[in-house]
Amino acid sequence: MRRLVLILLFAVTALPAAAIRPDEILVDPALEARARNLGKELRCLVCQNQSIDDSEADLARDLRKLVRERLVAGDSDPAIRSFLVARYGDFVRLDPPLRVATAVLWFGPALVLVLGAIGIAVFLRRRRPAAAPAALDPVDRARLERVLAEDDRR
Amino acid sequence: MRWLFLAPLLLFAIVAGYFAVGLTRDPGTLPSALLDKPAPDFALPPLLPNKPGLASADLKGAPVLVNVWASWCVPCRAEHPVLTRLAREVPVFGFNYKDKPEDARRFLVELGDPYRRIGTDPSGRVGIDWGVYGVPETYVVDAEGRIRHRHVGPLTDRVVAETIRPLMKSLAR
Numbered sequence: 001m002r003r004l005v006l007i008l009l010f011a012v013t014a015l016p017a018a019a020i021r022p023d024e025i026l027v028d029p030a031l032e033a034r035a036r037n038l039g040k041e042l043r044c045l046v047c048q049n050q051s052i053d054d055s056e057a058d059l060a061r062d063l064r065k066l067v068r069e070r071l072v073a074g075d076s077d078p079a080i081r082s083f084l085v086a087r088y089g090d091f092v093r094l095d096p097p098l099r100v101a102t103a104v105l106w107f108g109p110a111l112v113l114v115l116g117a118i119g120i121a122v123f124l125r126r127r128r129p130a131a132a133p134a135a136l137d138p139v140d141r142a143r144l145e146r147v148l149a150e151d152d153r154r
Numbered sequence: 155m156r157w158l159f160l161a162p163l164l165l166f167a168i169v170a171g172y173f174a175v176g177l178t179r180d181p182g183t184l185p186s187a188l189l190d191k192p193a194p195d196f197a198l199p200p201l202l203p204n205k206p207g208l209a210s211a212d213l214k215g216a217p218v219l220v221n222v223w224a225s226w227c228v229p230c231r232a233e234h235p236v237l238t239r240l241a242r243e244v245p246v247f248g249f250n251y252k253d254k255p256e257d258a259r260r261f262l263v264e265l266g267d268p269y270r271r272i273g274t275d276p277s278g279r280v281g282i283d284w285g286v287y288g289v290p291e292t293y294v295v296d297a298e299g300r301i302r303h304r305h306v307g308p309l310t311d312r313v314v315a316e317t318i319r320p321l322m323k324s325l326a327r
Contacts, residue, residue: 045184045287045288046287046288048181048182058252058278059278059287062277062278062279062282063282066279066282085187086187087187087188087282087283087284087285088184088187088285088287089184089185089186089187089285091184104172115161115165119161122158
């Protein structure tokens with residue numbers, strides 16, 4: 001029983017391991033933390049939907065090494081980012097920058113939401129007048145009362 | 155207000171347009187970030203004793219093709235006959251990427267050597283400067299040493315006929 005619990009515990013707590021190898025990790029923990037932050041937001045161009053930290057691809061390892069070399073050399077995070085963008089284009093960033101070409105990506109969902117809201121507003125406004133019935137005129141009212149009175153008598 | 159009923163249709167047309175372009179493009183093929191920019195500054199040592207290496211200065215003077223290849227790369231083997239035929243028309247330079255020199259030499263002995271120059275980049279660092287992400291890649295470089303086109307994946311007769319040859323012809327003028 002205890003063994004089963006242990007097995008289940010390990011199974012549910014299993015996390016995807018980063019592909020970073022022990023020999024790649026920098027001695028300075030502050031630099032290594034910056035390397036991890038950069039690694040998370042840089043795309044592995046071979047697998048395309050993984051970050052370089054998650055990918056086992058050869059190029060991802062080379063890029064991880066490169067990021068660490070530049071960090072040790074004293075480069076800032078933006079400098080490293082632009083170094084890679086200059087070589088691989090904006091696609092290397094998993095967090096795409098706001099540009100004219102990416103405006104649809106950033107504002108498209110909000111635009112669809114606004115258009116939907118306008119559509120609903122127009123629909124509801126049109127429906128309201130139809131919902132209010134016209135008042136009864138005196139002749140109809142008299143007839144209605146007569147019919148109801150007859151009904152009561154039965 | 156009268157034409158408002160056309161709004162969903164218009165919206166559909168815009169979304170369909172985006173999908174029509176986006177879904178028919180191969181997401182694996184990226185345009186080079188260096189397109190129309192000068193090739194990076196580099197100097198690669200020669201692979202063979204009787205053939206020069208490859209450096210940025212060699213790319214100036216006439217339009218050339220730079221073919222990034224490796225002996226471990228299976229599609230490189232597939233494109234080799236196409237490349238060999240193409241090398242009779244235009245100069246092709248070899249960029250041996252992340253390879254062991256002895257394996258690369260054996261590859262050329264086995265399949266033939268179409269290259270005028272071969273530079274070797276065992277660490278792949280110059281490859282990163284070029285933005286190489288998957289071999290084989292073929293770059294069209296103009297007479298001023300600017301990258302004008304990049305083809306990712308093996309060259310085929312169709313790619314050569316439709317893209318590479320017309321571009322090389324227009325650059326030679």
